[in-house]
Amino acid sequence: MACTIDHLAADHHATVLRDFQDAQGVPHRAGETGFIRRIEMQWPEGWVVIEWERDGRSERMAFSTTAREGPGIGRMREYFECGPYAPEPVPGRHWVPELQALVVEMPDPPPDPGPFVHVAPRASGAAWEALDRVVALAAHHRFDEATDQLSAIGDALHETEVATALGRHAQSLVFRADPRAYEWLRDQAIRHWYQWGSQATSGGDGTARMREIGPAMAQFRTLDQVLRRRQGGSPSA
Secondary structure (H helix, E strand, C coil), X not given: CECCECCECCCEEEEECCCEECCCCCEECCCCEEEEEEEEEECXXXXXXXXXEECCEEEEEEEXXXXXXXXXXXXXXXXEEEEEXXXXXXXXXXXXXXXXXXXXXXXXXXXXXXXXXXCCCCCHHHHHHHHHHHHHHHHCCCHHHHHHHHHHHCXXXXXXXXXXXXXXXXXXXCCCCCCHHHHHXXXXXHHHHHHHHCCCCCHHHHXXXXXXXXXXXXHHHHHHHHHHHHHCCCCCC
8 A cells, every 4th residue: 555654755756864774684875865656554564665766776675663773664754865746757747846736738729719709798608618718719829819709708707717717727838838828828817816906995905815816926936937947048028
């Protein structure tokens, strides 16, 4: 059974802090570093088994659940330093440590986003359909059409609903080779967030709204850093 022992868990790098021998007499030296693939408790046998990959080879370390000295339950921090979570890469999925989140890349957009969606006042169903079309158009870099469709939503959706949805879709496009769709959706989300913030009816209301706007802006700053790091420069204006 996969599990966590003290601070150690699968999909983390680990470094040995102190020399030790495991329960089978295999020595390990301070400074050894590996990537933990699996941790398993074998209760009937009385073992904790850690499978890690080191220097391109898979190794198993076994520790007794009853031992009072050396690495074991409650003492792993003395013997191992655990690095940040780093799951194995999966196409279309990107772990972003700064967000502590898994970003799922948007699949290829449909070949045709479909016809213009007319949205009547308070017609939230049509409004969500229109918003889906906005995202599809943006993914195709048809930004003028996307702008017209976004304007057609009007008051059928709350500003924060539009801003949140646009931000979520922007995040799913940040790993594309061409950043324009991400940047357009990001900018539209930011515009809607601040448009909603400007509608505050009092200082207290404005402060409350900023508590929601602030985290959204922080997430975009992080995504921009991800984009800059991936490109080796700055995102285009």
